[in-house]
Amino acid sequence: MNRRFFLRTLVATTMFANQSAKALLLSGHGDVIISIYPGTGAKEIDLQLFKIYTQPMATALASTMGKKVYAEPYRSFSLIESVISNNRTDILFVPPIVAIHAMQYGYQPLVRVRDLATGMLVRRKGQTVTSIGITEPDSWLGAMGQNVIAERKLATSAMLQTVKTQDAVAFLLEQKAVQAGVLRTEKANRMIATGEYEAWYPLPASPDFTVLIHDKLAASYAESVRKTLLSLPAAAVDSLQKAIHVPVNQFVSCGKQDYAVLAQAIGVKL
DSSP states (O other): OOHHHHHHHHHHHHHHHHHHHHHOGGGTSSOEEEEEOOOTTSOOOOHHHHHHHHHHHHHHHHHHHTSOEEEEEOOOHHHHHHHHHTTOOSEEEEOHHHHHHHHTTTEEEEEEESSOBOEEEEEETTOOOOOEEEEOTTSHHHHHHHHHHHHHTOOOGGGEEEESSHHHHHHHHHTTSOSEEEEEHHHHHHHHTTTSEEEEEEOOOBOOSEEEEEHHHHHHHHHHHHHHHHTOOHHHHHHHHTTOSSOOSOEEEOOGGGGHHHHHHTTOOO
16 A cells, blocks of 8 residues: 555545544444445545545335434454444444354345355366465455365465465465465456466355444334335435446345355354
């Protein structure tokens, strides 16, 4: 992250934190905070652009709920984790690993993006695997990848090279710094299509990005929020897509039971 972007982010994060303290519906202030964590794989987005991209969804929810709705961005897993564990947000739109964390702190899933999260381990053809590129364990790829690697006894922890994004994993593969890597299906298929790589092991599929609401607000707002997101206009979905690195396409209903496989993989009891 360059210095100018960092300073803009720091100032804006402080502004959003102050706004959140004043607006949080859970604390009785009357307005709504929806916290959005684009995930470790997302590109850096200027916060003003983020506001523009998420505003159509916020506007639709505001109309339904009869409240002002503020979209609040987070780019750090530790920060969004703290917000969740301290119940400092009303609604969440987060990756599946974070969604499971939120379920431990009183949030319930309402809808998810239509396409499931899928991925695989790929390896360079004709080479013995002595190192594997993988994303951080707080990402879906990192968590599911480590689970498959451990279950299949494919590598020791010392053989794993951990990086922030799957683009970085792909770079390690291309530079021949690792012989295998954990990638989302779309990225994996593009690399396999070059003829240099082959599918090794698939990752179990799971729900992807998810919208959750706090239990204390569910009786009054859960169904209206769900219905609004299920019928979100295409223009609003297209705008939101610019802030999220996985396909949004449309939302579908979901429940806690849909996350059982992923929860088991990361050692969490729902």
